[in-house]
Amino acid sequence: KNEVEQSPQNLTAQEGEFITINCSYSVGISALHWLQQHPGGGIVSLFMLSSGKKKHGRLIATINIQEKHSSLHITASHPRDSAVYICAVAFFGNEKLTFGTGTRLTIIP
Amino acid sequence: NAGVTQTPKFRVLKTGQSMTLLCAQDMNHEYMYWYRQDPGMGLRLIHYSVGEGTTAKGEVPDGYNVSRLKKQNFLLGLESAAPSQTSVYFCASRTSGGNQETQYFGPGTRLLVL
Numbered sequence: 001k002n003e004v005e006q007s008p009q010n011l012t013a014q015e016g017e018f019i020t021i022n023c024s025y026s027v028g029i030s031a032l033h034w035l036q037q038h039p040g041g042g043i044v045s046l047f048m049l050s051s052g053k054k055k056h057g058r059l060i061a062t063i064n065i066q067e068k069h070s071s072l073h074i075t076a077s078h079p080r081d082s083a084v085y086i087c088a089v090a091f092f093g094n095e096k097l098t099f100g101t102g103t104r105l106t107i108i109p
Numbered sequence: 110n111a112g113v114t115q116t117p118k119f120r121v122l123k124t125g126q127s128m129t130l131l132c133a134q135d136m137n138h139e140y141m142y143w144y145r146q147d148p149g150m151g152l153r154l155i156h157y158s159v160g161e162g163t164t165a166k167g168e169v170p171d172g173y174n175v176s177r178l179k180k181q182n183f184l185l186g187l188e189s190a191a192p193s194q195t196s197v198y199f200c201a202s203r204t205s206g207g208n209q210e211t212q213y214f215g216p217g218t219r220l221l222v223l
Contacts, residue, residue, distance in 0.1 A: 090208030
């Protein structure tokens with residue numbers, strides 16, 4: 001069964017802390033996306049990964065294909081990082097994305 | 110560029126009423142999707158389209174119909190709304206380059222069925 005699991009479901013941290021959000025999936029994939037959904041509801045794409053690591057500003061995404069696992073890291077977290085972070089994967093042979101249930105991140109000033 | 114827009118932003122329906130949600134994109138994207146988002150669940154695909162004039166069922170298509178008469182527009186119809194269709198609906202689009210391509214999302218439509 002093609003499944004995507006995210007952890008933790010909820011995460012509260014102090015401003016400045018290093019944040020890690022995890023995503024695990026069940027079978028081989030062709031791509032993994034990290035998305036951000038702000039309280040207003042809009043969804044934006046942060047990263048697409050098929051291997052290795054990508055960095056954009058304070059955000060870093062990594063993927064380990066053998067372990068079927070990806071992590072999203074936020075360095076020097078800020079209250080404006082408060083959002084729901086969603087992992088989505090494209091399983092091999094499937095044109096569609098399967099989405100995790102999201103991690104709700106709250107950064108306290 | 111407006112990107113992906115959705116109309117309306119919010120709607121309240123009574124059980125049995127019908128409505129159409131409109132998604133429009135100005136990026137000349139081939140692929141368009143309709144998702145619903147419910148508390149505690151990931152985004153679930155309702156229907157999608159890989160090009161003008163084509164549509165296909167997703168994970169949860171029952172109770173919905175779609176049409177893609179023009180490349181830039183993707184319509185989602187509810188013929189007879191049910192309370193179970195209370196949800197937030199998102200439209201998305203992408204190019205035809207495969208699942209490594211970024212999906213661009215609309216702002217969402219919040220639907221309440223009483």
